Amino acid sequence: MKEQQNDQELYQLEDEMKDMFSSYVVKTPSSQDTKALIAALQPAFSQISEDEELEINYESLKHPSLISQFKSQISFYQWHFWIASSIIFIMLTLYTSNVHVSNAPIFYLFAIPLSMLVGIFYTYQSWNKQMRTIEGITPFPPALLILSRMIIIFAMNIIFGVVSSVYLSFTMDQFYLLPFLLHWIAPALFIFGLFAFCMMNKGVKIGLSMGIVTWIAIIIAEALYMDISHHFTISYIHIAGIQGAFFILGALLLYQAFRKSFVLQSIHQ
Numbered sequence: 001m002k003e004q005q006n007d008q009e010l011y012q013l014e015d016e017m018k019d020m021f022s023s024y025v026v027k028t029p030s031s032q033d034t035k036a037l038i039a040a041l042q043p044a045f046s047q048i049s050e051d052e053e054l055e056i057n058y059e060s061l062k063h064p065s066l067i068s069q070f071k072s073q074i075s076f077y078q079w080h081f082w083i084a085s086s087i088i089f090i091m092l093t094l095y096t097s098n099v100h101v102s103n104a105p106i107f108y109l110f111a112i113p114l115s116m117l118v119g120i121f122y123t124y125q126s127w128n129k130q131m132r133t134i135e136g137i138t139p140f141p142p143a144l145l146i147l148s149r150m151i152i153i154f155a156m157n158i159i160f161g162v163v164s165s166v167y168l169s170f171t172m173d174q175f176y177l178l179p180f181l182l183h184w185i186a187p188a189l190f191i192f193g194l195f196a197f198c199m200m201n202k203g204v205k206i207g208l209s210m211g212i213v214t215w216i217a218i219i220i221a222e223a224l225y226m227d228i229s230h231h232f233t234i235s236y237i238h239i240a241g242i243q244g245a246f247f248i249l250g251a252l253l254l255y256q257a258f259r260k261s262f263v264l265q266s267i268h269q
Helices: 002-022 031-050 066-074 079-096 101-126 129-135 142-171 177-202 204-228 236-268
Strands: none
Touching: 066 142, 079 101, 079 142, 101 142, 101 177, 101 204, 142 177, 177 204, 177 236
């Protein structure tokens, strides 16, 4: 009895709602409807066929340059990223200005490559599968896109570090600007060049791992140098030679990464 009563209620509800929902039902278009639509659009088709075809000279079209890619990728980093980076360098500058001048380089040697690697990790985490799919159809291959973003990270750290170093040169006694800059720029360039080279040949994860391992090794070597410098004297010429080697090797590795990116670009186009 209850089942029959429920069925009756459902049938009654269906009858009550039939008129209300009938206006929302879309009927399948008939052949006459299709012919009427084509006849209505025929004047527009005729107008298109009468117009002269535009001749496109594809050779005159310029492929996007790497410089233009840098400009477009700057917008990838949102305002909070720039503010956080600025705060980090302000804290680094203020803290270093209160230590002895002989200990100042170790802080920049530690903080700037770390900031660079964290920025690379931040960019890589944002580079998800869906974004790679979209970027895969662009004139630039995805690897070249992420390399351009890495260079933005590197340039930001170098610029902030130079500004901070110049500030310290005015606030600290017996502060020699050029040796101080070379002390942290050369290892930073070597770490970034190694990362870029490994990334373009082995992938982002391998490049990031090699960058972290190299950064840790340089920090340990610097700590050992500061420990033995009290017992053995190392001339400034040898120190400058080591820093110059870091700088040259980093520049060469970065150049090779650029060459690899240009090969990928030519294949992708």
